[in-house]
Amino acid sequence: MLKWLADVASHGMVRPSMVPPPEIRQLRDLTRYRKSQVDTRSKEIQRLEKVLQDADIKITSVASAVWREIIEALIAGERDPAVLAQMAKSRMRSKISQLEEALAGTFDDHHAFLCRQIIAHIDFCDQTIAELTQEIIEGLGxxxxxxxxxxxxxxxxxxxxxxxxxxxxxxxxxxxxxxxxxxxxxxxxxxxxxxxxxxxxxxxxxxxxxxxxxxxxxxxxxxxxxxxxxxxxxxxxxxxxxxxxxxxxxxxxxxxxxxxxxxGTLYVDPGADYFDRRRDPAIQAKKLASRIEALGFEVTMTQALT
Structure with missing residues (x-):
């Protein structure tokens, strides 16, 4: 493989040198385009939530994500909040009353048309992302x-x-x-x-x-x-x-x-207490004692026997 990524200049910095080989250029094209599709999908989801908010459908205030089944029911013409809320699954069943209140909006044919187009675009992005991912996996070799x-x-x-x-x-x-x-x-x-x-x-x-x-x-x-x-x-x-x-x-x-x-080795995590292990215990204890004294308490420290 050509030495294409970097050359060391006299001042020690790295700069691009030669053109990457075809397989790397192709892999870059695929991963970058997939990223752009992921970004587009995220924007479409935000746009879908905005349309629902415009129709006074506050489902995102109850659920962490937009529920497709409920949205498709709205698009199909179902407007009864009680019927829509009954589509809740799993743990959200305990929030039926909240869902009914959140789904009592002014969703109409205009919102249905917009939601239908947005969902179709999201589906297209999902398919494109899946196909790109498969191509990337094959290209990794x-x-x-x-x-x-x-x-x-x-x-x-x-x-x-x-x-x-x-x-x-x-x-x-x-x-x-x-x-x-x-x-x-x-x-x-x-x-x-x-x-x-x-x-x-x-x-x-x-x-x-x-x-x-x-x-x-x-x-x-x-x-x-x-x-x-x-x-x-x-x-x-x-x-x-x-x-x-x-x-x-x-x-x-x-x-x-x-x-x-x-x-060529796997990652071994040093642990969340890595920085604490590096500190001098005496200095750390002194800082903790200062914080306790600032709260109005007296601190007496004794070195523990090992």
Whole structure:
């Protein structure tokens, strides 16, 4: 395979060099188009919810997602809230009365026409996404083990792993270090230098498709329970906000990806208590004691015998 992804310039940064081989270009086209279809589908779902809200159908205030069966019944001409509410399944059966109130709207033929067109578009997107996914799986070829390695990382799904393989080429030897890969992807810290002084300047400009994929994976990892990435996100978000925390986690994840794919090993999570284990127990105890004293209590500490 041609050395197409990166060359190391004299200043240590990574820049694109040669055109990717045909199989990688094709894989990129497929994953990027699939992502655009996923985005289109999401917009159509939001548009469907807006039409329902316009008809005073407040189903999304009761259920976490729009229910297709109820919407299709509305389109077919059913307007009785009691009949519609009886279509509830599983745990939502306990909210029948709330559903009846939420479904007592002004849904008419105009709303039915719009909903019918939107649902048809959603179905089309679903079919397109499924066909693209099948084509991507077939195009991955020998990258099956690499996808399995990536999926061992919290927050990385099959589709995310496929996108990462497509954007990076799956061969980490193209990047001398993980730092080069992170800089190329646009998740590494940047700095601005003027008159001999440096100051932070956000992140570098990099591969936008890969950067977006990594940040989405970082947000998913932040929602995982008891993992290193969720702990890292919580620590940084508390001080610098959720957006910077997501970028920081994306940087850590890509650094991990470089090492895992280089060594061919699965991910082993350090645990949510990783940062606590690194702290000096005496310093940590002193900080906790200060917080307790600030609440108006006295604290006496004694070293436990081991």
């Amino acid at each position: 020998d990258f099956g083990p690499a996808v399995a390695i990536l999926c061992s990382i919290p927050g990385v799904s099959d589709t995310t792993a496929q996108a990462i393989i497509a954007e990076t080429g799956g061969d980490m030897s193209r990047f001398p270090t993980s730092g080069h890969l992170c800089a190329w992807a646009g998740v590494a810290p940047a700095s601005y230098e003027s008159a001999g002084k440096r100051r932070p300047a956000g992140t570098r400009h990099g591969a936008p498709w890969l950067r977006r994929t990594l940040i989405e994976a970082a947000r998913a990892a932040a929602r995982s329970r008891g993992t290193y990435y969720s702990a890292q996100y919580a620590r940084i978000a508390k001080r610098r906000g959720p957006n910077r925390a997501a970028v920081a986690v994306a940087h850590s994840m890509l650094d991990t990806i470089w090492h895992l794919l280089t060594n």
